[in-house]
Amino acid sequence: MNGHKLKILTIVSYLTLGLALGGIIMVFCWLWYPYKTITVTQPYKMAKTELRQGEVTSYSFSYCKYTSITPTVEKFFVDGLVFKADYASAQTRVGCRDAKVLLKIPDTLPPGTYKLRITTTYQMNPIRKISADRYTEYFKVLSNNKQRS
Numbered sequence: 001m002n003g004h005k006l007k008i009l010t011i012v013s014y015l016t017l018g019l020a021l022g023g024i025i026m027v028f029c030w031l032w033y034p035y036k037t038i039t040v041t042q043p044y045k046m047a048k049t050e051l052r053q054g055e056v057t058s059y060s061f062s063y064c065k066y067t068s069i070t071p072t073v074e075k076f077f078v079d080g081l082v083f084k085a086d087y088a089s090a091q092t093r094v095g096c097r098d099a100k101v102l103l104k105i106p107d108t109l110p111p112g113t114y115k116l117r118i119t120t121t122y123q124m125n126p127i128r129k130i131s132a133d134r135y136t137e138y139f140k141v142l143s144n145n146k147q148r149s
Contacts, residue, residue: 030125036066037122037130038092044118044136053144054107059116059136064096071120075103078135079114111143 042062051057071092075085086104103116116136123129
């Protein structure tokens with residue numbers, strides 16, 4: 001009976017060590033695997049370079065996407081200060097395509113010269129995120145000249 005318990009304990013010990021080693025290998029792969037998410041093949045381009053507060057415009061870009069994971073997208077108007085844009089995400093699909101994304105210029109965005117920073121974050125696995133910042137060219141925001149009541 002004592003030899004039988006020792007044999008079971010040995011099997012359980014090796015199984016535990018094997019699972020721990022497998023877990024360590026999996027974590028290292030998650031951390032250092034060279035994931036390929038998306039390549040922008042043509043820069044982000046604004047439809048217009050002179051806009052008014054409250055106007056709806058768009059920007060376009062060409063890309064090749066290699067994963068079916070949907071990214072988190074944040075947009076910011078940048079001119080020295082950073083203003084967060086309304087959320088509207090491009091629905092990018094796997095493959096090489098052209099995309100056009102609508103963008104509303106906030107009524108409260110001060111007139112000035114801006115570029116749009118688009119931050120995409122892919123959650124590739126439970127412990128690894130891949131983020132990238134991309135920018136449009138500069139554009140000018142003008143006052144909408146409406147009287148507010």
